Amino acid sequence: MAKSLSFRSGLSSVLFWSVISAAFIGPGTVTTCAMAGSRFGLNLIWTLTFSTIGTIVLQEAAARVTIASGLSIGELLRQTYGSRIRWILIALFVSVTLGCAAYQAGNIIGTVAGLTLLTANVTTAPSPQLLTILVGAVCLALLWQGSTRLIANFLGLVVFVMGIAFAYVAASASPNPVELAKALVVPSLPVDSTVLAIGLIGTTIVPYNLFLSSGIGQSQSLSEMRWGISLAVLIGGFISMAILIAGTLVTGDFSFQLVAQTLTTRLGTWAGALFGFGLFAAGFTSALTAPLAAAITAKSLLDWPEGSTAYRSVWLLVMGIGLTFGLLGVKPVPVIVLAQAANGLLLPVVTIFLFMAVNNKTLLPKASRNRLWQNIALLIIVIVTAFLGLRNLWLAF
Template sequence: MPKSLSLRSGLGSVLFWSVISAAFIGPGSVTACAIAGSSYGLQLLWVLTFATLGTVWLQEAAARITIATGRDLGQVISQTYSGTKGRWIAWTLFLAIFLGCAAYQAGNILGAVSGLALLTGLPIPTLTVVVGTVCIVLLWIGSTQNLANFLGLIVFAMGGAFVYVAFGTPVSAVDLTKALVVPHIPPGSLLLVNGLIGTTIVPYNLFFGSSIVPTVDSAGQSLSEMRLGIWVAVILGGIISVVLLLAGLLIPNDFSYVHMAQVLTNRLGNWAGSLFAFGLFAAGFASSLTAPLAASITAKSLLGVKPNSATYRSIWLVVMVTGLVFGLLNVNAIPVIVAVQAVNGILLPFVTIFLFAAVNNRDLLGKAYSNSLMQNVAMGSVVLVTAVLGLWNVWLALQKAFDI
């Protein structure tokens, strides 16, 4: 019999699932959302509506699989497809997630270091080495959860400051409502559209979220608790993304982290500029712990890699080193962050197709836990739209590369 949903358990579920929203409110969200507002006004606001709802639908499906079977998404996929075909699918999915994590890590490190540089004025290479070393030590000893939760609270505090700033933007309620629901892709914005999707519907979060469901408590989590937690936590993350875009309206056509900090300083005082810098660091540092760990968790789920084995640690170490290399090269953080979010947006449909197939397997889940018609329509729309946008972006890149 399903457990009843008490207020205490409901709030606990929201706090637990806030790890998902904290994971996508990283430097990628701060950068992509603010640039969207700075460069295109309200025209890309609908992307955040789509991406936030898509995150809810996909994370709910991945968690539902675990509640129904006691196995996480990767284990279900690897056990559904047997033999050589199954190994190919498992390895291909792992490599897609691994590459996505490595791409994210580049943006995470660059974002964390950019925030520290705003705060301290210290050289980028020095800060990169310090951040990377601390992350490696914490990942090696496994002491990341409490620190990641604390940094997540800082990120939400930064979001609260942006909520106040957003109320000062010259936007009417009618225009805001229309922009939230009416799709529009202005010329030259497709890469950023994919970036906004990729930084919100994070592919590795599907495996990461699915793998942590049974640890909520000894009895597991009911469907109602899980759904409440995911809906509330992800919608709050989506609201922060929206206000970041609105704050970007105050930086016309010349976005930088310095200008973003200045907007907050002008509106709220010097403390707000410092909060943004620390929030940017916190978002990057928390994500710098999550992305490498997610790569190893995916390997455990899909390939059966044992936790804390040499292989498990080498996977997160490679992801970590990838981010450090980009940081030490001292590249411009902003274009790299936007590009890597777009890469993940392009990889997303490949991962969601297998999630879609798993959650419609009635032999595995039974009727009660399988997708309904409306859930299939919702998930199918995410798969279709992201696939079309991803292929469109690849086609434009090929045209540019080969002068077609």
Template sequence: MQKIATLLFWSVISAAFIGPGTVTTAASAGTKYQFSLMWALSFSTIACLVLQEASARLTIVSGKNLGQAIRMQFSGGISGVAILIVVVGAIIIGCAAYEAGNILGGVAGAALATGWPGDALTLFCGLSAGLLLWFGSTQLVAKILGGVVALMGLAFLITAFLISPSLPAIFKGGLVPSFPPASGLLIMGLIGTTVVPYNIFLGSGIAIASKSLKEMRFGLGIAVLFGGIISMAVLVVGTAIAGEFSFAALSEALQQNLGKGADLLFAFGLFAAGFSSAITAPLAAAITAQSLFARKDVSQWQPNSWRYRSVWLGVLLTGILFGLTGVQPVPAIILAQALNGILLPLIAVFLFIVINHPGLVGKPGRNGFFANAVMTAVVFISVLLGVANILKAGGAAFGYSLPSEQSMLIIAAICAAVIFIPVLNIVKRNRSAGDMRMN
């Protein structure tokens, strides 16, 4: 019974990344490239597990969430303030990008089910989310909508089995990295939609209620792996779509394999995923800002304070404005996931530093050799992919010719190493200083 309760407690993490972004990005990857980008989901599932475990362990061992730990590590001076502003800025920008995708995805699902005009549905979703956030009545709604999203995920899982995909192709795509032409945005999108930067703060915040590291690792491990499998199932279903990806085409693929009613389940599931995430993203932005900036006078950052409300309101309004502009939901959602994939390395680097600080987590709580080896690989690859896609975006924006994909990865690896080596030096210095104090 205790294990079931633990699973339900940590299922919030998998529920938080199975949203419109996951459905859109994973299904688009399957439609355009079949199983070639499955490896990005394999990597991002492992990365999600590694980073979420470290973030939760930090809170359980130290009693401080990730935001508080970053504030302690980098407090004081202009550089400390600058780091806090950069971190909270990255999270708020990321949440605002997600919010645009959440509103657009929720509206697309509601439109599939009702046929109502998009502007009216956008205002309805935005106003409803705003009222729930203002009055703090989000938990019950989130649980109900989470149940609908879980049913949609189950529908994708069943459909993935029914279409009888090629297992050798799945294993090859899942284990062997490949970079098809023009796939960079989708690769970052797949990573950004699975390893959600604000989820790292969310997982750290809720871990305070966890009783032990063993309990946390069990619940978190199952939840993240389940979420990763659902994401892979969505990609598999996407391979069955002929032509360009669209929500209507994905709905039709589900209906053909599951029968009548599957299209409505998808429509309501997409709406539920979008609407529940439209509540979560602004809330996560406000909680992150609170953890980084709340000092002795915590009343200034209480949920009913103007500072706290201004953060979530700004994120929510961003989503509503995007919904009202009439932008196409699919490319906007993919772009939002890719932006967060690029922001992820920043958060991963700060987590890597604080989880290795003995003054925060003590010697038993910090990373061991194996954990550091895995986390180093995860953070470095995240930085590498982020740099590669920034270079590609720069080339497209300024019109200069880009080298081959392999040359691009080599250049990105060199840039990532230049960025990452100082981080390793900080970690080494902190660990050595901690060992000297303990001895």
């Protein structure tokens, strides 16, 4: 008989799987969502409904394959195809690591930007360089202790507080309930909004999260996993929607300072401060998950044991690149463009393999394979992610 899901185990599972929300809600998400709200009002919020559902479907499939087979996605690739795809595995690892390193630079810069907004009125405010060093030191300490469950639970608590902050600001924006309900489910693409709509989907359905979920979910039951992923990702999607709604108050050339000033002027000092905290939390949680995801991918694809020198060298490399760009105060645009191209190829490749894996009669028992509706949903997501991948490549080149 399947183990029943208690309130305590359910809450623990939500906290644990909030690592997925922490991974996709970074400064890039804050920027994209707030910019969408500023430029197009509520018209693009339906993309967040789609991408939230898509993320749940993909993450559940990846974790289900791992729980049923005992193997992560990378281990399945290695055991199924072996040395025939050795260079493909290495290419996937390099793509994920390059993407994580590029995004890590943005995460560090975003974290410091949030702290700068919070300390703007302090007479002896610390310099951005000092803040960068402090953020890096805390991240290194948490990652070095090596427990993914401890990190995941810590991130879950920060994501929860971040959600309250953004939700409170969004509620104060007083969106029309009828218009909001309609915009959540009715697709709309205003003129010149296509690229931003793709960005909203792409910033939520993140390729390295599939390796992350398959790499950390082995110890859970199916019921714990499904409950935890569904609620944690829904909370993440809700936070993204709250950021977009808050962005509807902003007009003019987008910047974090402008958002904070606009919210302060319209709603009060508390709103600007909450936005600063939300930006800090988004950057800090992603600054932990990007190096962790790169290391777990190395463990999965290249069979590097957790806690080994090789495993730690991966997340140290990602952290080092992020800190370097953060200390220099430079946005790593060329690296991000290259990472965008690499991840544009990675996302459809991984989702296509995942589609094959969840229908594999040899690999999975019948109860763990996809049903018809799951195949339809996953096929739609595969098509969309393939389109996103080709689109990202086109934009990059």
